[in-house]
Amino acid sequence: MRRGLLSWSEEEVPRSILDARQTKCFAAMADNNLDALLVYTNFPRPSAVSFLTNFVPYWSQGVLLVLPGQAPVFTVSLSKRVANWIEETAHVGEIASTPNPGKELGARLAAAGAKRVGVLELNKLPGTIIHNLRDEMGGIDIVDATAMYASIRHPADETEIMLSRRATEIALTALALARPGKEPVTASILSDIERSARMQGCEEILIDIAEDLCASPAYRRLDGESKFANRYAVRLSVAYKGHWVRVGRTFEQDNGGMDRMAAVEAYLSDALPTLCEAPPDGFATHDRVLEACIGSAPLQTVPGQINGAVMNLTARWRDEAGYWLISEPAIIPADGGPAETLR
Amino acid sequence: MNAIHKERRDRLLAAMKAEEIDVVLSWGNAWQGDYLRYVSDYSVLEGDGIAIVLSDGETRLIVEGETEAERARAKCPDVIVEATDDLVESARAVLKQMGNRRLVTAPAVYLPFGLAPENLDRPAEDGTAFLDKLLMTKTPAEIDAMRRATKMADEGYQVFRDAARVGVAEYELVAEIEGYFRAAGSPENFMIIGTGGQEVRGMHPAGERRVQEGDLVTTELSPCVDGYFSQICRTLVIGEPRQAQIDAFQVYIDAMNAGFGVLKAGVTASEVAKAENDVFRERGLGEYCTSEYTRVRGHGLGLFLDTKPHILEDVDTVLEDGAFCIVHPNTYHPEVGYMVLGDAALVTKDGYQTFSNTPCELLSTAG
Numbered sequence: 173m174r175r176g177l178l179s180w181s182e183e184e185v186p187r188s189i190l191d192a193r194q195t196k197c198f199a200a201m202a203d204n205n206l207d208a209l210l211v212y213t214n215f216p217r218p219s220a221v222s223f224l225t226n227f228v229p230y231w232s233q234g235v236l237l238v239l240p241g242q243a244p245v246f247t248v249s250l251s252k253r254v255a256n257w258i259e260e261t262a263h264v265g266e267i268a269s270t271p272n273p274g275k276e277l278g279a280r281l282a283a284a285g286a287k288r289v290g291v292l293e294l295n296k297l298p299g300t301i302i303h304n305l306r307d308e309m310g311g312i313d314i315v316d317a318t319a320m321y322a323s324i325r326h327p328a329d330e331t332e333i334m335l336s337r338r339a340t341e342i343a344l345t346a347l348a349l350a351r352p353g354k355e356p357v358t359a360s361i362l363s364d365i366e367r368s369a370r371m372q373g374c375e376e377i378l379i380d381i382a383e384d385l386c387a388s389p390a391y392r393r394l395d396g397e398s399k400f401a402n403r404y405a406v407r408l409s410v411a412y413k414g415h416w417v418r419v420g421r422t423f424e425q426d427n428g429g430m431d432r433m434a435a436v437e438a439y440l441s442d443a444l445p446t447l448c449e450a451p452p453d454g455f456a457t458h459d460r461v462l463e464a465c466i467g468s469a470p471l472q473t474v475p476g477q478i479n480g481a482v483m484n485l486t487a488r489w490r491d492e493a494g495y496w497l498i499s500e501p502a503i504i505p506a507d508g509g510p511a512e513t514l515r
Numbered sequence: 516m517n518a519i520h521k522e523r524r525d526r527l528l529a530a531m532k533a534e535e536i537d538v539v540l541s542w543g544n545a546w547q548g549d550y551l552r553y554v555s556d557y558s559v560l561e562g563d564g565i566a567i568v569l570s571d572g573e574t575r576l577i578v579e580g581e582t583e584a585e586r587a588r589a590k591c592p593d594v595i596v597e598a599t600d601d602l603v604e605s606a607r608a609v610l611k612q613m614g615n616r617r618l619v620t621a622p623a624v625y626l627p628f629g630l631a632p633e634n635l636d637r638p639a640e641d642g643t644a645f646l647d648k649l650l651m652t653k654t655p656a657e658i659d660a661m662r663r664a665t666k667m668a669d670e671g672y673q674v675f676r677d678a679a680r681v682g683v684a685e686y687e688l689v690a691e692i693e694g695y696f697r698a699a700g701s702p703e704n705f706m707i708i709g710t711g712g713q714e715v716r717g718m719h720p721a722g723e724r725r726v727q728e729g730d731l732v733t734t735e736l737s738p739c740v741d742g743y744f745s746q747i748c749r750t751l752v753i754g755e756p757r758q759a760q761i762d763a764f765q766v767y768i769d770a771m772n773a774g775f776g777v778l779k780a781g782v783t784a785s786e787v788a789k790a791e792n793d794v795f796r797e798r799g800l801g802e803y804c805t806s807e808y809t810r811v812r813g814h815g816l817g818l819f820l821d822t823k824p825h826i827l828e829d830v831d832t833v834l835e836d837g838a839f840c841i842v843h844p845n846t847y848h849p850e851v852g853y854m855v856l857g858d859a860a861l862v863t864k865d866g867y868q869t870f871s872n873t874p875c876e877l878l879s880t881a882g
Contacts, residue, residue, distance in 0.1 A: 392586055
């Protein structure tokens with residue numbers, strides 16, 4: 173929960189873009205016969221509300237109420253003193269501060285005459301919200317709207333692509349600090365990385381390490397202190413203005429390391445259009461994971477390429493010495509053409 | 516399994532046996548992770564997680580996506596970890612294997628709708644109070660972790676104080692602190708900040724505003740050690756404090772001391788809050804103790820940094836020997852703006868014990 177810069181720059185995220193996304197949502201609601209849509213947000217699930225309003229929470233929870241053709245109402249379990257800050261960072265029509273979002277939503281849905289209400293990721297919504305909503309407004313038909321929301325999430329607009337590029341730039345600059353050359357003590361290196369990313373204005377950075385790729389290909393979260401072995405990897409998950417990317421690289425400290433790292437970079441330039449379907453020369457594929465933002469989570473595993481989406485690729489390869497890991501974001505053109513770099 | 520979690524697990528299994536509970540299901544995420552961490556020793560970084568613990572100690576952890584599952588397997592080698600793209604369905608599938616064994620779930624307020632009792636094809640009871648009892652009273656090992664977290668908060672505040680200079684942006688201040696905590700080995704920190712004068716109504720995440728001469732710079736820092744959070748709240752003046760700022764801050768010092776004055780095992784959260792608020796009321800500032808201007812007058816600390824009980828006048832929870840909480844009469848002052856002051860304390864039979872060494876006074880960059 174280490175939030176950094178949280179703000180709304182209308183130069184970077186114009187109101188017109190958020191209006192366009194909300195309009196797209198209204199159309200999908202009409203197609204799905206929904207009188208209203210509820211979109212939940214909390215610290216680890218900020219992305220859907222952020223997509224529609226720019227708002228990213230630093231604490232507590234909230235539910236966005238979308239009624240057709242109207243500016244959304246944001247019901248939030250933060251005290252009223254925080255309302256000014258929410259107004260500064262969220263493109264909504266009204267902020268309703270309440271300790272009981274379900275009750276507030278029930279009252280507003282009843283006033284709007286809503287009969288059929290869609291909920292993004294219904295099964296994961298805190299049950300108390302649904303129970304309190306139903307107590308306030310009986311007889312309402314509540315349906316899951318996860319697929320509907322996913323249908324409007326892509327293709328990425330220019331704003332999403334631009335902010336994802338900025339997140340990638342921040343990550344690459346910070347990740348360069350993990351290159352061999354310093355005392356390979358993890359905490360001091362990761363401290364430099366964290367500081368660099370936040371000084372560049374990132375909203376959040378998650379750091380994973382695989383400190384000895386000759387022993388294990390698994391990333392882990394550093395909790396305490398460790399030392400990097402000869403071959404190691406660092407992966408940064410960086411958010412900038414609500415847009416997340418993962419960038420990871422393998423580093424080697426021995427003499428041949430620089431050549432191998434350069435060769436993999438060259439391979440990445442050539443192979444990114446296919447999302448690295450085949451491994452570089454000298455390596456065999458261990459596994460490959462694709463992630464994208466399709467719901468409330470910033471990144472979630474998806475089975476394959478999504479046209480028009482910012483995708484994040486994590487690939488693991490093997491050679492005789494051990495494993496080699498890379499993570500790289502890319503944008504898939506809306507027509508399904510080759511993936512393009514975000515650098 | 517590390518020593519602190521072994522101690523926690525032994526307490527949990529003993530309590531399950533005493534209450535004749537066969538299965539505990541806990542939900543958590545990177546925001547509210549205490550119930551999950553207590554039973555599994557895992558703090559989720561991305562997505563939600565569910566831990567299912569059997570009375571013989573077998574523990575299953577279900578997390579969303581392979582990225583998180585990999586982290587969980589590395590951290591908790593004794594736990595059976597499952598990656599899923601449907602958390603609720605995966606949990607239901609595990610529960611199906613449990614037959615008619617007695618199941619409790621927690622925390623009720625955030626439990627996913629899909630796991631609410633009416634959506635399960637088996638009986639389930641609310642286990643929130645059962646786990647709260649374990650969460651609210653700390654063992655010696657837990658207290659030691661919180662003591663170390665408090666020391667880290669003190670050191671972090673010194674870094675903050677050194678970095679808070681005219682011209683620095685709020686987010687750059689946060690970068691300095693987070694860099695420090697990362698170097699110190701704290702995997703998590705919660706931090707909000709306020710900069711400015713009378714117009715500032717509260718703290719918030721870092722923005723782009725740059726610190727100016729005469730600003731009040733408020734912050735709360737909440738690093739953690741072994742999963743246990745402590746917290747410190749202080750107010751810093753950029754430059755020489757004005758007399759109005761000094762006078763205003765005396766209310767916060769007196770209110771915090773009043774809260775600590777009644778704090779001991781057996782008192783309620785309400786009594787502590789009332790003691791703090793009475794100081795404001797006596798000075799004609801009672802309205803600034805309402806939800807228009809402030810949230811809570813303190814709260815519990817532990818595996819979640821804002822855990823039960825909230826220190827509020829309508830909360831009757833009894834603070835027991837071994838509870839750990841922060842007393843912080845943070846609120847808006849109409850003459851100078853938002854001010855904060857708070858220290859974490861261990862509740863004891865005779866009173867309380869604080870571990871912080873940062874002076875409880877209006878601090879300034881002037882000296």
